[in-house]
Amino acid sequence: MKIQIEYQFENEQRAYRFLNTATHFEAQALRVKLGRSNHHVKVSYEYVDGEFDTTASRMDDLARELEGEEVK
Numbered sequence: 001m002k003i004q005i006e007y008q009f010e011n012e013q014r015a016y017r018f019l020n021t022a023t024h025f026e027a028q029a030l031r032v033k034l035g036r037s038n039h040h041v042k043v044s045y046e047y048v049d050g051e052f053d054t055t056a057s058r059m060d061d062l063a064r065e066l067e068g069e070e071v072k
Contacts, residue, residue, distance in 0.1 A: 001047045002029075005059060009068040012038045018066050027055045040071065 009015040015034070019041045022032045027045040035042040047053050063069060 001049070002044060003047050003056060004042065004044045005056060006035045006040055006042045006071040007059070007063045007068045008035075008071050009039050009041070009063075009066060014066045014068060015039050015041050018062060018068060021062060022059060025055060025058060027053075030055075035071075041068075 007015075007018060009018060015038060019032055019034065022041070022043060023030075028048055029044075029046040031042075031044045033042055034040065043059055045055055047055075060070065
């Protein structure tokens with residue numbers, strides 16, 4: 001199953017810091033790129049069936065550390 005999440009940050013610097021850090025996460029078919037502006041980062045990856053996947057939680061924690069939030 002493909003998971004897509006977009007995060008919004010207060011400024012471009014925090015968005016790029018998130019992008020550069022999240023790019024190194026271990027996840028199947030991980031793609032991290034700028035979203036609808038330079039304050040948004042879009043993340044997509046494949047959820048591995050039958051395993052406990054902490055990727056979304058780790059992304060949320062990183063975004064929170066950088067004062068960002070998931071775009072609903």
